[in-house]
Amino acid sequence: MTLKDNKVKIVVYIAVFIMFFFLFSVLYKQSSVRQIDVWVMKNIVSWHKTGLNSVFITLTNFASRPYQYAVYIFFAVIWLIGEKKWREPLVLGICIMGIRYGNHWLKNFYDRDRPVFHPVIDISGYSFPSGHAMISIAFFSMLAFLLVQNYSFMKPRKKIVYGLTGLFVFLIGFSRVYLGVHYPTDVLGGFFAGATWLFICILLYKMLQKIRIG
Template structure:
């Protein structure tokens, strides 16, 4: 008769297998949905030439235009610009190096650099020009996908992962910080549409591919175990 009781060691192994299986299922779902969303958006914009969502988004944003709202959107969009994200990434890297959490420092720098290269490559590939009717000043560079949305998703998304994994914050504080970061992320995306420097589909595509790359690169980095570095 087969023995059904597992030893403590075997039970630990079995628990790890179950956890790993759940993580893989979640990751595969995230990868599939985010990448599929990006492909669908690109297909509709560049192959089907369907831009009705962009026009409706501009019309909605135009209905909200006031001097105060414009100042707010200019302020919010700064937090998705390279003027903020470059020093923010450097400060975050230095912070975790001082705390001797090298895994986070590696992850932050690797995701920041790789996402920048991917964003530039995608912009050159799709070669979509900016909207011709900016609310204030014209933005430089190409339009699809939105660099603000892409880079913000990578940076703030990683920040949310770090907040979620840290054990010290009180659960209420942790949820407050997560909601705060999500709201900021959404406002950054909307600010690009409001200021008419990006189409709605640019922003949506930037969030989608940024979400995909954030989880893909984070997963791959976690599987790499350089000698002498502790996993955070």
């Protein structure tokens, strides 16, 4: 596949994910979908156990702002200082900052109230789309993509890298439902919005690869 074909494929992905995000932004307001959301939340309450609560609290914390910034700074230092690379820290920085501000804007736009079915943790703010789901799929998937692109020993194992990243992101999204702070449609909407930004950042990275400095 040529570079041009690859970019066209990425643009198609972006269009598809945007479409699905807007679909969920409409569907969650429908009474039938609301009933499913509520049914899931009420049933998950019965799963709550002290040990399991601790597992999902720990997991959801890995997707919090301090952890993500720490991960970003770690790799930015390696790329900038250790390997003299600028594209990777630039694009990953744009990825994390853009997705955080984007999520804040979307939540204020849709202003959906959070569920009230015995939440395990206290949290404020609006519900749609889930910030943890949206930010995690964009940031951690972009990081996985950059690692595979930059290190030859990872390329033969890229299916494993992407598979483990996908599982991690899925569990983070599920943790938000389990902890009672998001409806399932919040998480799904967050995944589609985050995937949109992910592929925009991948497209940006491929465009920057044409630029040579020094």
